[in-house]
Amino acid sequence: MLDVDAFLIDLLETRRRLQSAPLTRTTRPANRCSIPPALDLILERGGLVQPQLAMSPYAPSAARVGVPCGDRSVVEQWHSCFGESANYLLDLEASNMIAIDFSPYCTPYSTFGPSGEDSPFERTLRFKAYKRIFALFTIPQSRRIARGWYQGLHWRTSILIPPSRVLWGPNEEFEFEYNYVDPNAPLLPAPEKLLGSPARPY
Numbered sequence: 001m002l003d004v005d006a007f008l009i010d011l012l013e014t015r016r017r018l019q020s021a022p023l024t025r026t027t028r029p030a031n032r033c034s035i036p037p038a039l040d041l042i043l044e045r046g047g048l049v050q051p052q053l054a055m056s057p058y059a060p061s062a063a064r065v066g067v068p069c070g071d072r073s074v075v076e077q078w079h080s081c082f083g084e085s086a087n088y089l090l091d092l093e094a095s096n097m098i099a100i101d102f103s104p105y106c107t108p109y110s111t112f113g114p115s116g117e118d119s120p121f122e123r124t125l126r127f128k129a130y131k132r133i134f135a136l137f138t139i140p141q142s143r144r145i146a147r148g149w150y151q152g153l154h155w156r157t158s159i160l161i162p163p164s165r166v167l168w169g170p171n172e173e174f175e176f177e178y179n180y181v182d183p184n185a186p187l188l189p190a191p192e193k194l195l196g197s198p199a200r201p202y
Contacts, residue, residue, distance in 0.1 A: 035072075035079045038162035038180060039088055043072055045125070045187045046138075047161075048094045051078050051086040055167045055175075057129070057160050068094050087164035092157050098190050099159050100135040124188040127161065130168050130176040134159060137190035 042049065048068035052059055065078065068091035078086065092099055100121065125136045160166065162178040 034076050036163045038178075038183070039075065039079070040072075041180070041183055042090060042161055043070055043075060045136075046070065046095060047097065048091045049075060049088045049161070050091070051082055052089050052160065052164075053082065053086055055087065055165055057166050064089065070095075087160050087166075089158050090161045092155075092159065096139055096141060097187075098137050098139050098155050098194065100137070100155055100194070101132055101159070102135075103132060120188050120191050123185065125185045126181040127178050128181060129160070129178050130166060133181075137188055137194070139190045139195070143195050 039049070048070045050068045051065040052063050053065065054063035065082070065086070066074075068089070069075065090097070090099070120137070121135045127134050127136075160178060162180055165175055165177045168174050168176055
């Protein structure tokens with residue numbers, strides 16, 4: 001019987017090879033300044049990204065281009081094609097990362113430790129979205145995150161990352177750009193408590 005997981009992995013690798021094939025003769029050696037520093041940063045941390053040709057964080061999958069990829073030459077090609085008109089999605093599952101999404105008005109510190117006491121949420125790589133903060137962590141290959149919520153906090157499987165831009169306001173009249181809180185912050189391993197089921201779903 002065909003192993004479904006093996007089939008899906010093979011299919012994904014085939015799509016990535018096809019995606020990279022046109023670049024073998026046309027791309028130049030990697031130029032570290034040819035893509036935005038914010039995008040370069042997440043690739044260096046092992047992130048797999050793909051362009052999204054929409055300025056809404058709730059855009060349908062039809063707005064996405066290609067498959068999530070961490071090959072810098074592929075991302076350079078995307079950036080040269082779409083320029084500033086593209087946002088970028090981070091595939092968290094493929095990147096073995098978790099993004100804790102919480103409101104600055106309802107922080108997770110009370111659940112995972114008070115602010116200022118060596119909180120991993122304050123030390124790991126974070127970025128700001130409109131009225132939201134995302135804290136990124138790595139997760140072990142052998143572990144899974146149970147999908148769910150803590151009060152004022154939840155995680156996602158795919159998110160927009162810097163330097164993405166979104167429209168907001170009653171008539172989408174304002175533009176907001178995602179930015180890292182500290183681009184030099186490390187990408188920390190997920191706290192052990194996040195590797196279990198949520199304690200207080202709502």
